[in-house]
Amino acid sequence: MKTPADTGDHLKSRRGKTLPTGFAFPEWAYKPESSPGSRQIQLWHFILELLRKEEYHDVIAWQGDYGEFVIKDPDEVARLWGARKCKPQMNYDKLSRALRYYYNKRILHKTKGKRFTYKFNFNKLVLVNYPFIDMGSSRVPQSAPPVPTGGTHFRFPPSTPSEVLSSSEELRSPGMFSSVARRMARGSVSDCSDGTSTNSELEEAVGAEERAVGQERAFRGLLPPRLPHDSLFRVYGGAPNPAGLPRPAPRVHPEPLSPFPVSPLPGPGGLLAPTLSPALSMTPTPHLPYTPSPSLSSPMMGSHFSFNPEDMKHYLQAHTQSVFNYHLSPRAFLHYPNIIIPQPHRPTPEKPAAHHLHGPPMSLSHSLSQQPGGGDDGHQHPSPYKFKLQPPPLGRKQREAGSSLATSSSSSSSSQSSSFTGSGQMSSSALAGGPPKIKVEPISDIESEEEVEVTDISEEDELNHNNEHDEGDIFTPTARHRPHLLNNHHQANGNSSSPSAPLPPLPDDDEDEEVFKTPATPPPGSGGLAFPLISLKSEPGQPSPISPGGTRCIPLKLRFKRRWSEDQKMEADGERDEAEDKKVRAEGEEEVAGKREEAGRREGEVENGGGRGGGVILGLMLPPAPTQRRASSELHRATAQLSLENTGC
C-alpha cells in the first residue's frame, strides 16, 4: 500500500529538487512516517512540509535563526492542518496547543518576543541521529543545522526487534528520534484527500524507507545481537546501512536560513562513514582530526560492521570529545569494556572557538546559593547552565551526609540555580571538591532567561549510592521539565524583553544541552571497567593518544567517570527521576507498579522533558537491560506495521 506513489500526487518533487526557497531540511526530517505513537502524520512533520513548500510561504516560512519559522497566517496553517487531519474545527488556538506540547518534547521552542514564531530543535536531532556526520569539515552557517550530509534518508536502525537491541528503541528517544525511527520502520503516510494535504517528497522517503528497512533487517540479522557494535550503530548511525553518510561531509550549501542544508547526498551509497560525530565537527574548537577508521567508514554495505579496537577508540574518542564540547551528558559517553579512550581534550580557553562554553566558572556548590538570576550575564550563549536543586525523589533513601547541601537546597524548591558552564574550568573546583550533588530542576524560580535545568550530581545517592545519572545531567543540562523555561532560555534572541533588538542568530546550541543518554552497557563488573571509555583521570602519565596535548582534565570529567560507573548500574532506575518532573510524581506510583515500560523508556531518555513522551532528541543511550523488552516490543510492532497505513479521514 504505501507505495511511494500513493502520496504522490502532489509530491512530485523528488529528492533532488531544491526548494525554491532554498530551505530544506534533510529529507528524513520530513518523513511523515514517523509518528511514534500515532500513526498519523505529526504536526511537526506537517509544519515541515509546509515550510518546505514554496506555495505556503505566505502562510508559514523559515525566518530568523536556524530552525526558526514564522507562521504568517495562523488561521491558514490551522486550516491546512485541520484539513490534513480531517479536523475541520481546527484553529490556531488548538494547533498552537499541539505545538506547545512539543515544547516538552523539545521538538520545538517558542521564540519569544516574536509572534507566531517557533523554532525547531534540530540540532539535537542531528547529533543524535547522525553523529557520524562530519559537520566540521564544512562549516555550516549557524543557522544551518547540521545535516547529515550523508544520505537523505537516514534512518534509525531499526529495528532490531530482538530484545537485544532495543535499547534503543529508540533509544528512547525522545520524540523525534524515536518517532523517526519508528516511522522509518513503518513508513506509513497518511493523507487526507481533502486536497490540502501537503506531502511532498514523501514518496521518496517512503521508498527510501522501505529500502532502508529491508536493509536494516538484513542488517539485523547480521549483527550479533549483543555486540556492542550494535549499540554503536544505533547510537550513532542509526543504521549502518542505509544511507549513511557517504562521505563525510559533502558540503552542503548552506542555506542561511534553512535549518538544514539541503542534503546533497546523492546516493545511499555510502554507509555510515563514521566521520566525526557531528558534534565534533560542529564544535567550535578544533577537534582532533579524526579520521574515520577504514573499517567503519568503509561501506558497511556488506552489512557488517567491524569494529576494531582502534576504530572504536577513535570513534569513542571523537564521541567523547563531542560530548565534552557540547556539554553533553556524560552518559553520552559510550563505554566499551576493553577500550579505553583517551580523554578528549577539552577546549582550551584560549581557543577562540570558545564557543559558548566559556562561562564564568562557577562552583556548583556556590552556585547554588549564588545563582543570580540571569547573573550569568557573561555568557553569551546558552552554555551556562543553571542548576537547580531537585528534591530527592520521595521514595529514595536518604542520602548521606554530603548532601546536606543538596538536601536542603533541593528540598527547597526555591533552590537557586547556578549557572554552569561547560567549560572545564568552571566548577572544577567545586566539583572536584566535594561531592557536589545537585539535581537541578528547572523551576521557574528564577527567571533567568536561560534556565536550563540540570540535574547535577546531587543526591543521586538517594537513588543509588552515589552518582549516577546526575552527573550526567550536569553536562546535560536538560531542560526538560518546564518547557517554557526552556524555551526561554534558549532563545536568547527571542526574549521578549528586548524585542527591538535584532536577533542574533544563535547557533543553536541551546539545544545542545540536550543530553544524550549513553548507552549503558551494563558494566559487568562494576566499577572500573565500566568506564573504559574515558579515562578522565588524566593521570599525568596517561598518554592520550589522540588528544593532543592540551587536554587538561577537567574535574567534571572525573566526576563523570565515577558516576558513570555506578551510573550505569543505576541508570536504569535513577533516571526516571530526572526525567520526570512534574508528571512523574503523578505517575510515580504507577511506574513502580506496572510500568516498566515507561521505565524502560525513560532510561533511554535522559530526560525528556516533561515527560513522558518525550524527549525528542536524546535517546541515544541504551537502556539497561530491563527496559529492553519494551523497546523490542515496540520495534516489533513497528516493524510489523511497516506497511500499515492509514488513510485519512
Place this chain on the structure above:
DNA sequence: TGCGGAAGGG
C-alpha cells in the same frame, strides 16, 4: 498572544 492543565478520542 501565549501557556499549560485536564479530559477525552483514536
Place this chain on the structure above:
DNA sequence: CCCTTCCGCA
C-alpha cells in the same frame, strides 16, 4: 502516544 478540545490564567 499525539493530539483535540476547552478553559483559566497571565
